[in-house]
Amino acid sequence: MTHIVVMNCNTSESMTAEIGRYARTCARPGTVVDAWQPRWGPDSAEGYYDSFITAAAVLDRLHELPSSVDAVVMAGFGEHGREGARELLSIPVVDITEAAAQFAMLLAPHYGVVTTLGRACAQIHDSLTTAGLISRCAAIEAAELGVLDLETDPEAAVDAMHSAGRRAIDAGAEALVLGCAGMAGMSDRLSAKLGVPVVDGVAAAVSIAESLVALSLTTSKIRTYAAPLPKRRSGWPISKESGDTDV
Amino acid sequence: MTHIVVMNCNTSESMTAEIGRYARTCARPGTVVDAWQPRWGPDSAEGYYDSFITAAAVLDRLHELPSSVDAVVMAGFGEHGREGARELLSIPVVDITEAAAQFAMLLAPHYGVVTTLGRACAQIHDSLTTAGLISRCAAIEAAELGVLDLETDPEAAVDAMHSAGRRAIDAGAEALVLGCAGMAGMSDRLSAKLGVPVVDGVAAAVSIAESLVALSLTTSKIRTYAAPLPKRRSGWPISKESGDTDV
Amino acid sequence: MTHIVVMNCNTSESMTAEIGRYARTCARPGTVVDAWQPRWGPDSAEGYYDSFITAAAVLDRLHELPSSVDAVVMAGFGEHGREGARELLSIPVVDITEAAAQFAMLLAPHYGVVTTLGRACAQIHDSLTTAGLISRCAAIEAAELGVLDLETDPEAAVDAMHSAGRRAIDAGAEALVLGCAGMAGMSDRLSAKLGVPVVDGVAAAVSIAESLVALSLTTSKIRTYAAPLPKRRSGWPISKESGDTDV
Amino acid sequence: MTHIVVMNCNTSESMTAEIGRYARTCARPGTVVDAWQPRWGPDSAEGYYDSFITAAAVLDRLHELPSSVDAVVMAGFGEHGREGARELLSIPVVDITEAAAQFAMLLAPHYGVVTTLGRACAQIHDSLTTAGLISRCAAIEAAELGVLDLETDPEAAVDAMHSAGRRAIDAGAEALVLGCAGMAGMSDRLSAKLGVPVVDGVAAAVSIAESLVALSLTTSKIRTYAAPLPKRRSGWPISKESGDTDV
């Protein structure tokens, strides 16, 4: 049995639940998926400010990870924190940003990202750049939807994502990546409309996490991702409560 | 059931058998792995000349692929041909070069490649560059072993690979990739010796192929990888015989 | 009068005091410098994990910024958070990483960074990359000192930094950058020993902050750095107390 | 006397003849040009699949090269195989892709490529990237003509190429490169229409081949392009017949 925690970066319970439900539909038989969210922080992450808050909130929450967990999926597209989690943990950490881009690169010479708000495009560009995956990204296009609009009006969301996807294709993309964990489950409809493969990062990351666990591959600890040095960290971690933290 | 063909690029039957055996140990329950090899071409591919021969020989062989196959793994590290296979086929094609580098990039900020001969380093560099995966590659180091030496003297092979791996680590790599399909199965020993994760491309590619099939993701056909145009191709495919082609 | 807050990213009071003292020696007449530190978080930031904690702790603290402040200096070399502060605030935000690299690039064709621990090199590389300042960086070399060792044994620190600086010069650097806010004040000695200009990021950033204020230049708010969207951010900010927060 | 073989990559006899005729008009007095084509393979190469077939077919044919030949021109724009030929042969090998881009870069700060089908653009991008010549390429634009349409309706071909050339100029190109060996001879008309220099790769490559021969410069054999290792290559070369193979 493989035990994966999918870590939503925001505190929207409905989105966490939805991500969990979707992740379970993608997982192999024998994989148990728990969807977690931070104990504090923004309802949705839309920009650098929120992203740095959620990065800390996610790391804070990861202190509660039971030893039975085999891998963590970081379910915030373009969000900060993945490298910190790789230091903190000794199990594999898979970011949906990386996972989605990697799969897309196997399916097409260039891919595009369809995300929510234009204000997040530079941050996604940063995330793909530091991940070493930017050179085959043709475009990052925003549907100009708030993260939470995805739930409230899914039809309008798909229409706006369709337009953004079309712009990415016109810019050279031949496959698309869903640039928001909250878009989980919309890939089929978008793919059918646009005629290109559409990769959902949650699905990709869960699958890669299963692979890494199966192959006994885990984070290198020789230098950059070595365990954090023991030291005084005043007031940290912030959430000390334990208990059942799954959604 | 998922049916994967692992396509060795050379005509060494023992290597094809070994790759198949190793791939099967990595595959999930319910996955059937067939190991194929071209009907003609070099015993081993060590450089551009051999690689261009094997690319055509592999494409030639892929004409015989039964419709029951769900995905193809291209099991030649740094070898040519993957984009041609993506045109020819409508199922996912996963190159071990890409798969290995992708997994390594999830485990460390920079990775290194340990390959056989120095003459192949430029070609591997090309392959990672066009795959968009070069920017986090710290070094490509050769053990100066022939591909077939891997079978004849495995102890010496591991020693030479250990030295090459050490050089890659000194150059900044924190994870390693085995740069030859024939190294399949040596990753554990090398990882134990060097203290870093060592990714075998065959294992990584089989696992990713399983994932793509499970997620119903396949190659984009809108432009670059559209099916080859119908036209006269004199004397092609070269191998017309059918029959049981598995090793 | 120009009022600048220099924001140490860690909670070491002696380091905050030292940074403030040094910043004041660099500031022009008529500039008031306050040195702040977060209300929580690690004593020193040495790697991604600490850095993501300090980014949030710094943003948390910046909520207390009085309206009289004209600019903020982010005094953590290679640390996260600068883009979040640019969203949160409407005054200029100058990161010592950027400031130091910019000045060094005016003094030499290539510069090197001398930092504390090797585990931070990849993070500094990320920070310079996303800042668009990496292409003329010849090397990032670690003295293998803990941040707090800088205070406890300054002689040994200078020796170790000298060796690291020499390696950077051998790799092509013709000017050096001090890769840690806690190295403030060591630039003169290192420069005298090595014969190259050595830029301290705190000094550079305070000076650039003064310039931006004098020229009435401030952060672009049209897209990426627009003010954070109003939304529920549960439990945030973490520190609600007000009062005199200067060190 | 300099003896050059211009190697068309496809099996279209009329195109081979046309390339030969054009190459002879470009050659210096005293240069003998033979136009060759593979013994097997596609009538035209339009995409990766065809290109990998032609690469092997070209290498196969090059085994018949008489020792009197001084240089080989690879006359397939963006096609694979050049590095393999450099291994196989000890005389200079000049790819029209490289030759055309090099000349264009001497005439303008940025150049554009006008090619036949959009499906080949990614492949041309790969070829210029691995050749180290992409950074000053402003655009690769397709006329959406099949290779063989160039012969059947030259007027329509020039019109479509004119439009594609105009798009490349709008994207920043100040000189153009003809992205297909079959366009040989169209450069003057396109140049007159668009007011920019238009470089034909066959002409450029023949001229560079003459230069390399005159200067006694030939391929480096110390590592990457060393002669192929002796080994068993089953069923290879495919074409064993000898005789007069010129068109």
Added chain:
Amino acid sequence: MTHIVVMNCNTSESMTAEIGRYARTCARPGTVVDAWQPRWGPDSAEGYYDSFITAAAVLDRLHELPSSVDAVVMAGFGEHGREGARELLSIPVVDITEAAAQFAMLLAPHYGVVTTLGRACAQIHDSLTTAGLISRCAAIEAAELGVLDLETDPEAAVDAMHSAGRRAIDAGAEALVLGCAGMAGMSDRLSAKLGVPVVDGVAAAVSIAESLVALSLTTSKIRTYAAPLPKRRSGWPISKESGDTDV
């Protein structure tokens, strides 16, 4: 007291005077600014040819620099010569191209350049590339104004610059840089019209020069910018006259 020479690269006395006047409004109290121009050369620099003439003319004029000068500002946007001045002098040399881009990069994730003539765009691209500052430049847009038109019809100039600025913003810029020393003083109007920060290079460079002087930072002399070797330079410097050379 800090003594700065702002070196206009052309011989337009009115422009030199205007640059000087503007620079003085930007300088701190206690800074003395002299505006100089070459003794020979073009009235305006618009392209490589003029730029190479002005580079030599500027270096020629710098031989007359009195020892009381603390820093030199090179006031030609995208013009050649800065590295030569760094060899010749032992005081800091700040190019307005570098200064403007550096400040813009602190204010926005991507910046754009608004310059005079399209013919200068490639040269500005070169200058930012060799300065290591190109990666966050979203666009270089020309207003298609001659340098001297800026003086004769300032209203039309601002309109044309507004259009060019809008194009740069549409291409991803979130801050702008004035790409001509003769645009000094237009930044406020352009910023008000477009809603983004607009950086004038003269202002930025004077301010940075003050900072470098205050921090006792000067050019590295260990290798690339070491003083020119003593040797015969026939007929050089061209202008031997001394006297009061300030405008």
Added chain:
Amino acid sequence: MTHIVVMNCNTSESMTAEIGRYARTCARPGTVVDAWQPRWGPDSAEGYYDSFITAAAVLDRLHELPSSVDAVVMAGFGEHGREGARELLSIPVVDITEAAAQFAMLLAPHYGVVTTLGRACAQIHDSLTTAGLISRCAAIEAAELGVLDLETDPEAAVDAMHSAGRRAIDAGAEALVLGCAGMAGMSDRLSAKLGVPVVDGVAAAVSIAESLVALSLTTSKIRTYAAPLPKRRSGWPISKESGDTDV
């Protein structure tokens, strides 16, 4: 008959004569080569300062070019000025830096440059970068010889160049480029010693110039390299004398 002027950038008459003599040995029958030098400027160019002087001196001298000249070779390795000459003239201008790198890139996957002084390496890097030819340059190594030492002690020069060449090969170069016009004629000896092709820029550039003339290819005049605008250029050109200027 093709008439080429080879423009030495410095005022050393013996070097100009030697360059001319060597260029003539490389030229085809029917090509007339004149070797020119500026009327003023340094005896040798070793660094940015000299290079900017020689750029203007070369442009100054080019005003005297008779209309019978078909092409100009810029014979200063890594020196400035080529783009200015492309504006000024309507005939092809070939820089030996570009020519040498282009030929080397046809002979090996990576090339190295062997130059005179270390202080010039950054400038050569700039020149290859703006020429778009840097990505396959493995190393730029200095023999630490003055330009004029090449004439006074050719044996010591070859020894020092041999060591520098060896370092470049160790860094990955498989072909070398002579990084100084004054090294003309040393390529054979260096090639024999090191076992790799060694490209002399003067030979390469003369040959390419002949090719461009033969193919009626000349500089694009649509934008960047359009003729200089008519305007007042005070005191320019500096040398007005005419007469026989060949050496």
